[in-house]
Amino acid sequence: MSVLTAEELHAALALRDLSDPAQGPHAIQLIVDQLRTALGQAWPYTEIWTRRDHPVVSLADNYDNLGYAAGAVTREARYTRYASAGEVLRSHTSAMIPPALRELAGSGASDVLMVCAGICYRRDSVDWQHTGTPHQLDLWRISRNVTLGETELEGMIARLVDTVLPGQTYRTVPAVHPYTIHGRQIDVLLEDQWIEIGECGVAAPHVPRMAGLDESWTGLAMGPGLDRLLMLRKGIRDIRLLRSTDPRVAAQMRDLTPYKEVSAMPAVRRDLSVVVGAEVDISAEALGDRVRQVLGADADAAESVEVRGETPYDDLPETARARLRLEPGQRNVLVRLVLRPLDRTLTDAEANQLRDRVYSALHEGPVLELIGQ
Structure with a gap:
């Protein structure tokens, strides 16, 4: 197993998490706020739990407790950044869900929306819409008062698009995840190209069970990409701009108004x-x-x-x-x-x-x- 050196781990943790208000304001945080508010209004009797965990997580919470197979290729060091034999830099914010479910099992709550945003660490291509350190948002509603299924999932998808990308054409296509059933990928139409904005599904029953919640609990799981949502909302065609220190660019990363191009450097x-x-x-x-x-x-x-x-x-x-x-x-x-x-x-x-x-x-x-x- 290849484990990150102390220097590599320090460099990864030193990278600013644009979704974290404690690290300075950024428009990505406004996307999170809008979705939290919209879903709170749609589900007025659902408690909202906002969670922000350290990006070094247990291997179990990143994979095992979400239902990943022991031999899943994504566990290999070429895909996953190992901090130690039993810890990784989270590859998705879904790693925050197992501890949140364990907390729910020990509480008196019966209907909760979990809002988990943060930076993730992946292997990805180099182009205008991909980065090795994307920001993701996990939105999981878990309830024992309401039976949550595909109908409720469709409503959640519509609320996501209507809130962040009002008027955009969208579609869903089948997708397989270890932690959902009836999984779907959500795409929106940009000019003549379908752009993925996230994935979702009905929470697979084994995920809450492993956290100590019995069969009376059902849930919805959604994981939109925050960088992608912000870029589509503002009309940004280069993901690197989200972290730009150019004052002409950085000043525009404080709101959700359309992005105004600044003079680009030659390629x-x-x-x-x-x-x-x-x-x-x-x-x-x-x-x-x-x-x-x-x-x-x-x-x-x-x-x-x-x-x-x-x-x-x-x-x-x-x-x-x-x-x-x-x-x-x-x-x-x-x-x-x-x-x-x-x-x-x-x-x-x-x-x-x-x-x-x-x-x-x-x-x-x-x-x-x-x-x-």
């Missing part, structure tokens, strides 16, 4: 030709994770990373194999790296240095083609 494109083994994962999520790791403090300079093509050994001309010194079973992968810091323009030398760091991290062949030296 720098670098195309990389790398050699990788047949077993190497070159999915968008895997590439994004590796690029963020190798760039470290400079990771926000990467606007996007994408695979433009891949050619296996057998399909490459002999001249290309010889130039790259490709071995049987390896592939030649073309990767496009777009660099555009939000606060400054890169010089060619700086862009080349960043390019070389990414290239060196991805390339497994003996011939290095560095341009920044």
